[in-house]
Amino acid sequence: MPRELPKAYEPSAIEDRWAEYWVREELFHQASPSSAPIAPLFTTLLPPPNVTGRLHMGHMLNQTEIDILTRWRRMCGDLALWIPGTDHAGIATQMMVERQLDTEGKTRQGLGREAFVARVWEWKQHYGGAILDQMKRLGASVDWSREYFTMDAGLSAAVREAFVRLHEQGLIYRGAYIVNWCPRCQTALSDLEVVHEEQAGKLWEIRYPLADGSGFVTVATTRPETMLGDVAVAVHPEDERYLGVQGKMLRLPLTVREIPVIADSWVSPEFGTGAVKVTPAHDPNDFNLGQRHHLPSITVMDEAARMNAAAGAYAGLDRFAARKRILEDLETQGLLAAVREHTNSIGKCDRCKTIVEPRLSTQWFIRIQPLADRAIAAVEEGHIRFTPEQYAKTYFEWMRNIHDWCISRQLWWGHRIPAWHCRTCSHITVTRETPAACEECGSSAIEQETDVLDTWFSSGLLPISVFGWPAATRDLAVFYPTQLLVTGFDILFFWVARMIMLGCHFMIDMPMPDGSTRELKDAVPFREVYIHALVRDADRQKMSKTKGNVIDPIEIVQRFGTDAVRFTLAAMASPGTDIAFSEERTAGYRAFANKIWNATRFLFLQIDRAAEAGIAVDLESLPALAACPADDAPLETRWISARFNATAAEVNAALEDYRFHEAANLVYQFFWGDFCDWYLEIVKLRLDFSPEANRKTARETLTTLVAVFEAALRLLSPFMPFLTEELWHALYSGKPPAKSIALTRYPQGVQHLDDAAEGDMSVLQELIVTVRGLRKDLGVEEKLAVPAQLSRYRIPDDLRPVVQRLARVSEINPVERIAEGTSSRSTAFFDVAVVYERKIDVAAECERLAKELARLEKEAANAERQLSNGEFLKKAPAAVIEGLRSRAGELGLLIPKTRAAIENLNCGNHQ
């Protein structure tokens, strides 16, 4: 049956079809094995994108990397399981729906909690799948039957169980502390959800009069509006300037209150005036100070950061309006002593960029130290390995300075905290099942906590919850710990660190499948973490909506094809280095795909021609053939097999270490450089199917050609799954040995399969390239074949036509000595000359030779020096010395040759 491919590679024509096929056929479904698995496991979780998300380059990089590894491991014979899902993303999703309501003139509050949450679910059903649909289109080889959502019933039950258990263990507490508060979202935030920005601000110095009228104490502040909540002024106990005022009372300006001057060594005398106002309700440090000195707290702002009744005349003003007014009033009263320029770092809400207000409020916290201790041990003891390694350091840095985790959020969308407040006795009941009455006093007047949990609480449980924890499921027994997590550094603390803490904490209590006690090494959620880089634009700028330099992966994919974009990301994904994404590069890899496409067309043409001559390729035995050609096979056959095997071995080794860029470049180099540029061109001469030709040669050549090609497709498959799937199916013309190339075996390869063939071939290649260069120098027209002379080397007879054809020479004759007056080149293995009447540019040639000679002499001197150095001979490895010796031998030959050539051209007279 003739195989036909359109002339040009058109990715859009094939990709949708295969993407749909892979999902429809459930090719990547991985059930949990019923007995102990015989193959190694390869399990990984998709970092769950927000349901509100649209796919961006970061997702695409992440998915490309995981997919390459998963497809590779699967083809290597592992039980490969990649689990997809989405995160409910509390604040982000709530904001999205609120914005939608806003366009309808509605508000969340107007709707009420229940209706609002219903509305969010509705939104989720409608739009929440978008990002996963995009993922399907990109060919991610995930098990769709295991898709999760962090608010699914099962995962919600796990969340509740985890919360209750931590509470029972005394690791969850509730209390009034200063937290980061977003006045727009009107919720508490964890430290991680606050992003700090350096900003030019002011430091105001304000005079607080002594109550006895004996003068002032001048305080310095960046937040004058909070002064209305001041309860003291603090100075360093040994600060001589203030020794006299310690313990005295001050009159707080703009109010009728009097506050004391207290002494605390936390105050640094160098900063500002050395006197600091103390506002426990609006600053974390002041809060601590207040606790130490048993001071009251006065909250002067409401949830929206407007001044409240306690702010007296300023009540109702927004915090910044209040600041302005207060400064004006102080100025008027002559109490503003100075205004200084001051840069400080301002905390903003990660989601909405509103300036965060430290606020005293009652929240739920996790006592994190015990969890952190174990999480540190897990990495220290090597149970979890980070790549690149430096991230382990970052991880430790954070873990060792960790603060308790504020897990309550004043939102409606999320996992509601399983705690019930008793209106009668105000006891709080925390239970797994919704209680009917207060566990303390039995009153039925109980109400569930209105707060929900931080989104990262549920995603932090994913490695256990996706497998059915707290139940002791088969999945959990088999698949936990997972092998690998691939993610970006931006969620190292948010997510990776939390999974390690929560995973270790809960799983250490769960016995191993055989009933033995679980050790830390088996309690970790994953054994390896690979942190990938950031995708930037072509100018290395961070992509951002405000800059307008966001590259939409879908748009790029439409223009260049998924395979080309995947390959670009892989080829640029050197661990630890950000990716400057450039379209030119992607265009280059589409060209690569097109190159393979056309090589395939050539191949099919040959198969058809052979078939017409009655020669058939045995497709069934193909995969076995690429490995090991016969000893008496032609050089190019042995060479391409050796090259393929070496490439495959190196690709496997590179993937083992997450060196995606090396793996990709190796395949690229092999396919384009070795296979297309050399092998196909050589083979063209052997593929003679005419009756008078040697049919055995033709058949064997064709078989090797097809076998190597088929194996190379498999090698490329994890990187370019669509193209390879299409061509592989086409090769087998509708009768493939498997449902997908993704289910075939990955070539493992062997290094040094045939070094002799590689060595011989590289001399031949050098010869051809050298002659081409000579032809060019002599200005020989491209079409014209000219004679050449060769000494010190004998071309194998069967390759003579190949050299003639590829070097474009009419005849290449072995000679004793190259004739005088011809243009020649010498290498370590041969001297070759092209005979052509056209005069060469003698001056240019002399210059080239002079440069060449200088280079060779320098290198020779260098080699000489090393080889006469006793220390070198004593300490350097034998292979290095041997290599240098043989190179020195070559140089000893080349230098006189080059000198002779210079002589020959009479260069001295042409300078």
Place this chain on the structure above:
RNA sequence: GCGGGCUUAGCUCAGCCGGUUAGAGCGUCUGGUUUACACCCAGAAGGCCGGGGGUUCGAGUCCCUCAGCCCGCACCA
């Protein structure tokens, strides 16, 4: 303040455990429709590997230092 990273060809980047002549893609220049491919083929030019010092038989690679750029973390009002 603490921690980390980067600086190699015009551009974007590779260069693993230190080892013979530092690579790729793009761009540039020259010449080309040859049994698939102009999304192609052939050839070429282009590098004191940021500066300085050290360790070593040997340094782009290891150490120190300086300069420039970037990124995390942090309660200094």
